[in-house]
Amino acid sequence: MSPGDEHDGYGGSGQTRTRLPEGNTGDVHGGTRRPARGSRSLLMGVGVVVLLVAAIALANRGGNPSDASPSTTSPGKAATAPTGTRPVTGTNGTVPTGYAHDEQGAQSAAANYAVALGSTDMYQRGPREALVRAVYAPEVVDDLLKRLDTLYSPAFMANTGLEPNGTAPTDLTFVARTVPIGTEVTDYSEDGATVEVWYVNLTGLAGKGSTKPVTSAWFTSTQKLGWTAEGWRLTSNDEREGPTPVNGDSRASVAEEIAAAVEQYGGFTYAR
Structure with a gap:
């Protein structure tokens, strides 16, 4: 029973132990590789890679790629994301x-x-x-x-x-x-x-x-x-x-x- x-x-x-929920991260699927087409194409490719790396890093921190600071908005019903405020500051016995x-x-x-x-x-x-x-x-x-x-x-x-x-x-x-x-x-x-x-x-x-x-x-x-x-x-x-x-x-x-x-x-x- x-x-x-x-x-x-x-x-x-x-x-x-403190457990802060992590932000969701997704797989990054790139397109088919193409031959290099000069310095302009190379620079554009490097720029895309940098943006992808930055987006992944921010996602792993639970942030938004358009805002490098921790999110302070309430998560939706289906979301579990950390906020910028420490959620627990002490204990009362074991609670x-x-x-x-x-x-x-x-x-x-x-x-x-x-x-x-x-x-x-x-x-x-x-x-x-x-x-x-x-x-x-x-x-x-x-x-x-x-x-x-x-x-x-x-x-x-x-x-x-x-x-x-x-x-x-x-x-x-x-x-x-x-x-x-x-x-x-x-x-x-x-x-x-x-x-x-x-x-x-x-x-x-x-x-x-x-x-x-x-x-x-x-x-x-x-x-x-x-x-x-x-x-x-x-x-x-x-x-x-x-x-x-x-x-x-x-x-x-x-x-x-x-x-x-x-x-x-x-x-x-x-x-x-």
Whole structure:
């Protein structure tokens, strides 16, 4: 049973690293080679090459060939491009903080909150309280914590394959990680925003003898955020299943490989 089914779309995380999305680059297809036709043709050819090199360099930087400075405009729905403003300036425990007071900042906050709220910390009472207080608006925290304490009961832990305190059994690694695929702002004002986050969630126990193998599930969470003295904070978080892609032809890894990958590869800090 995916933890997302039980607590409205809380996603998973690991240690965080800054990940600035890169600009799209395309292949440059030149025309058929022709014989040289004098110095004028040679100069024109050199000029074209220089322009192509400059365009490729700017594209790799996420810029526009007509503007060498970093883009400061908001990307479209289908675009993910870096801006000239650093999107995250600090942390609150393990949760990135310091998001800009604009639509991009709200999207960055929503993506990182989806990651944080399904981490292994959510399965242990002390770390769960610290995490919830770091991402939710103060006025909703206390009631939410009471409901979560009821949700993460010994019966729920047993069904997940965990010990009553939320830790993995001996020789097994508990995996709870979320990877955002994209975000969209559906409503925005200076005081609040509604952001949808599409993500894939990995959950299960990795290791020899595991009866709860790590599986993936796809969800879209609808996060309502308010602008507070501490920046963007969640006021509610709901989820629905999908969109879910068709499974590919990749071979499923053995439990030991999954356990090693979780330890080896840290998570990211996401920024719009």
